[in-house]
Amino acid sequence: MKKIRSLSGAKVVKFILILSIIFLIVALAIYPEKYSKSTYKGVLLWAVSVMPSLLPYFFLTAILTKTNCLTSVFCKFSKITEKLFRLGGISCYAFFMSVLSGYPVGSKLTVDLYQNDLIGKGEASRLSLLCSTSGPLFIIGAVGVSMLNSKVAGFIIYVAHVLSAVVTALIFRNFYEPPIKSNRLLKSDKSDNLLYDAVYSSVISVLVVGGFVAVFYVISEILLDFNILYPINFLIDLILKPLSNGGESLGVTLGLIEFTKGAKMLSSLTLTPLTVSLISFIITFGGVSVIMQSLAFLKKACVKTSFFVLGKLVQGIVSFILCFAFCLVFL
Numbered sequence: 001m002k003k004i005r006s007l008s009g010a011k012v013v014k015f016i017l018i019l020s021i022i023f024l025i026v027a028l029a030i031y032p033e034k035y036s037k038s039t040y041k042g043v044l045l046w047a048v049s050v051m052p053s054l055l056p057y058f059f060l061t062a063i064l065t066k067t068n069c070l071t072s073v074f075c076k077f078s079k080i081t082e083k084l085f086r087l088g089g090i091s092c093y094a095f096f097m098s099v100l101s102g103y104p105v106g107s108k109l110t111v112d113l114y115q116n117d118l119i120g121k122g123e124a125s126r127l128s129l130l131c132s133t134s135g136p137l138f139i140i141g142a143v144g145v146s147m148l149n150s151k152v153a154g155f156i157i158y159v160a161h162v163l164s165a166v167v168t169a170l171i172f173r174n175f176y177e178p179p180i181k182s183n184r185l186l187k188s189d190k191s192d193n194l195l196y197d198a199v200y201s202s203v204i205s206v207l208v209v210g211g212f213v214a215v216f217y218v219i220s221e222i223l224l225d226f227n228i229l230y231p232i233n234f235l236i237d238l239i240l241k242p243l244s245n246g247g248e249s250l251g252v253t254l255g256l257i258e259f260t261k262g263a264k265m266l267s268s269l270t271l272t273p274l275t276v277s278l279i280s281f282i283i284t285f286g287g288v289s290v291i292m293q294s295l296a297f298l299k300k301a302c303v304k305t306s307f308f309v310l311g312k313l314v315q316g317i318v319s320f321i322l323c324f325a326f327c328l329v330f331l
Contacts, residue, residue, distance in 0.1 A: 027222045035218055042217025045260055046210040049142040054209060057101040057135055058202035064097070066194055085169045090118055091127050098131040099162050102138055103209070103286065106131025107294040114301035122176025124301035129311040130169035132294060133162060134283055143279065147267035156326045157280045164284055164319035168311055175307070209293065216258035216289035229253050243274055255282030258289045273327035280323035285316030 028035050074096065078089030085091065094113060098106025110131055114124045136158050144154015223229045237249035247269055255262020259282045266279050286294070291312060295305060 024219065024222060027226070028218075035221065038218045038221040039214055042214035042258075042261075043210065045217065045264065046213040049146060049264070050138065050213060050260060051206055051210060052137075052142075054102060054135065054138065055202060055206050057137060058105070058205050059198055061097050061101045061105060062198040062201050063194070066198060084173070085126060085130060086173050087123055087127055087130070087169075088119060091123070091130065094127060094131045095165075098133045099165075100135060102133065102135025103290050104293045104297060105135075105205075106133060107297040110303075111297045111301045120177060121302045124298070125176055125303050125307055126169060126172055128294070128298050128301070128303045128308055129172055129315065130165055132286070132308075132312060132315070133165050139283065143263055143267070143283070147264060148271060148276070148279075150271060150331075153271065153276050153327075153331060156330055157276060157283065157323055160277075160280050160319050160323035160326055161284050163322055164315045167318045167322075168315040171314060172311055212289045212293050213258060213260055216287070217261055220254050220257040220261060223257065224254065229257075232256070240274075240278075248275060248278055252278055252282060255279075256285070256287050259283050259285070259287040262287065271331075273324055273331060276327050276331065277320045277324040281316045281320040284319035285312050 074092035075089040077092045081087045081089050081091050090113060094106055094109040097109055107128060110119075110124055110127045113119045113127070114121075119127060139158040139161060140151065140154035143157060144151050148154065220229075233249050233253040236252050237246075240248055240252070248266060251262050251266035251269070253262075254265060255278075262282045263279045266275050266282075269275050291309060295303070295308060298308060
């Protein structure tokens with residue numbers, strides 16, 4: 001009986017997905033010029049605001065990963081990480097790379113650790129939340145300086161963002177089985193052309209991110225044009241009404257699909273603790289675009305979609321609360 005129910009549920013989800021894809025294709029066919037421009041805007045947003053902030057970090061962290069310079073150092077933190085997060089010390093390596101590099105580096109490193117038998121399924125799930133962060137060059141540079149014209153706001157968002165990952169990992173520390181204690185390290189890359197491999201992998205990763213940004217930028221435009229996002233926007237507007245003067249709900253709604261576009265829209269509003277905190281929320285939650293990017297990797301480590309999405313929602317809420325408190329003091 002359970003099999004029949006789950007199978008019928010899977011068929012319903014598949015049917016809805018097929019209908020959604022057909023709808024998007026029809027919309028693109030009816031208004032090709034409009035959505036071609038939307039694609040261009042998405043690519044431009046990636047090229048101007050995202051790619052410059054990600055590529056250097058992708059390259060430098062690829063060098064560190066391939067040369068295995070830091071994993072032995074971080075393994076010395078095992079006692080602390082096991083007590084706090086029920087994770088092995090090598091998880092510090094993935095966290096360090098994640099907070100420096102940004103999405104989806106942390107997810108990729110989580111899978112690397114799992115596939116090298118350094119962590120188990122439970123650890124991979126918990127680590128996926130600790131290592132799901134954006135990087136400082138994007139948050140401080142692209143969002144803070146370029147979008148908000150405030151380096152201080154960028155720093156506030158980044159600190160709240162990183163702390164929210166730590167707090168979320170503490171909240172979910174008791175999920176799944178205890179950590180695997182292993183003293184093994186990631187193997188060093190013996191490639192004779194290390195620089196080429198690092199550049200190649202970095203460029204491919206940045207292009208993949210650009211693809212997600214552009215595609216979900218267009219999808220958000222289509223959903224907005226056909227008023228499909230109206231119920232979500234209406235609900236968010238009701239939630240924010242006691243705190244805002246209006247206008248923030250649309251930025252949050254679009255940010256739930258693609259956070260870069262949402263952050264861009266919110267940054268066009270007056271700089272207030274609320275707008276900065278909402279940007280922190282959507283960057284931390286990541287939107288459908290980042291969650292899909294991350295899960296594309298994390299599925300290889302058997303991380304459940306429901307667990308990861310719930311964790312990202314909690315992380316986003318924690319980030320909002322922390323950022324709002326920091327803004328009241330420092331902004």
